[in-house]
Amino acid sequence: MGASPWIVSDELWERIAPLLARKERRFRYPGRKPLPDRQVLCGILYVLHTDIQWEYLPKELGFGSGMTCWRRLRDWNEAGVWQRLHEVLLAELNAAGWLDWSRCVVDSSHVRALKGGATRARRRSTGAGPAPRHHLITDGRGTPLAVILTGGNRNDVTELLPLLDAVPQVRGRVGRPRRRAVTLYADRGYDHDCYRKQVRARGVVPAIARRGTEHGSGLGVYRWVVERTFAWLHGFRRLCVRWERRADIHQAFLTLACCLITHRQLKSFCY
Known part of the structure; x- marks a missing residue:
C-alpha cells in the first residue's frame, strides 16, 4: 500500500x-x-x-x-511560500524539458460555496449564494502555470489577460526565463477582438473559437488538457466547495494544489 x-x-x-x-525562540520565557x-x-x-x-x-x-x-x-x-514553491517546481520541469511552451490553454470552472465570501464572490441575482470561479492556465501538457479565484459573476474573458500576466518567469534553461507560450487556446467564452489584440501585443498568438460558428473547430484536440487539470484540482475535496470566508485561504489551497500536481508530474517524468 x-x-x-x-x-x-x-x-x-x-x-x-x-x-x-526560521523563527528564533526567545531566551527568556520561550513559551x-x-x-x-x-x-x-x-x-x-x-x-x-x-x-x-x-x-x-x-x-x-x-x-x-x-x-x-x-x-x-x-x-x-x-509570505509567498506556495507561489515560490510552484516556481521552483516549474523550473525543474522546464530544465527536464517537460513543459510544452508551444501552446497554453485557459478555462474556468464554477465551484459551490456554502458560506459568504469576502471578495467578489457573490452573484448579483437576488437571493443567490456565493459562487466562486476558478480560472486556470496550463501549458500544452496540462501543467498548471497559474490559477486565479474570482466571483462567479466575472466573465471569462475579463480574466484572460490577468491569467497570462500571472504566469511566473520560469527558469531552468539556458538564457532568459520563459513565461509566454507561442499560442493560446481558448473556447468561445473568450471570444473578443479587443482581447485578441492585447494577447498579440504580449507576443502570443490567440487561437480562440468564435461565437456563432459550428462546433467541431478542432480546438478540443488541444484544450482537453485543461479540463483534465481541472479534474485533478477538484480531486482535492477542499476545492470542490468553498468553505472559507476569506478568499486568501481558498487561494492558498488552490496554489498548494497546483504545486502538488506539478510535483506529481515531476515525479512521473523524472523518476
Whole structure:
C-alpha cells in the first residue's frame, strides 16, 4: 500500500523547507515549543484532501490543532511560500524539458460555496449564494502555470489577460526565463477582438473559437488538457466547495494544489 496522500514525502519536503522562515525562540520565557513545520503541513494536506473542518482535525495523527494549521497556512501564504514553491517546481520541469511552451490553454470552472465570501464572490441575482470561479492556465501538457479565484459573476474573458500576466518567469534553461507560450487556446467564452489584440501585443498568438460558428473547430484536440487539470484540482475535496470566508485561504489551497500536481508530474517524468 502506498503512503497516505497527506504525508509529505522527503522529495517534496526538501523543496519546501528552504522556503520557510526560521523563527528564533526567545531566551527568556520561550513559551511552548512550536510544532514542527512538516507535521503542520501534513495537517494542512489532510484538510485539503479530506475536506474535514479545521476544528475536527484528528490530533491523534500528530498534526496539532486545526487553528495551528490554519495560522501556518495563512502565514505561509502571506509570505509567498506556495507561489515560490510552484516556481521552483516549474523550473525543474522546464530544465527536464517537460513543459510544452508551444501552446497554453485557459478555462474556468464554477465551484459551490456554502458560506459568504469576502471578495467578489457573490452573484448579483437576488437571493443567490456565493459562487466562486476558478480560472486556470496550463501549458500544452496540462501543467498548471497559474490559477486565479474570482466571483462567479466575472466573465471569462475579463480574466484572460490577468491569467497570462500571472504566469511566473520560469527558469531552468539556458538564457532568459520563459513565461509566454507561442499560442493560446481558448473556447468561445473568450471570444473578443479587443482581447485578441492585447494577447498579440504580449507576443502570443490567440487561437480562440468564435461565437456563432459550428462546433467541431478542432480546438478540443488541444484544450482537453485543461479540463483534465481541472479534474485533478477538484480531486482535492477542499476545492470542490468553498468553505472559507476569506478568499486568501481558498487561494492558498488552490496554489498548494497546483504545486502538488506539478510535483506529481515531476515525479512521473523524472523518476
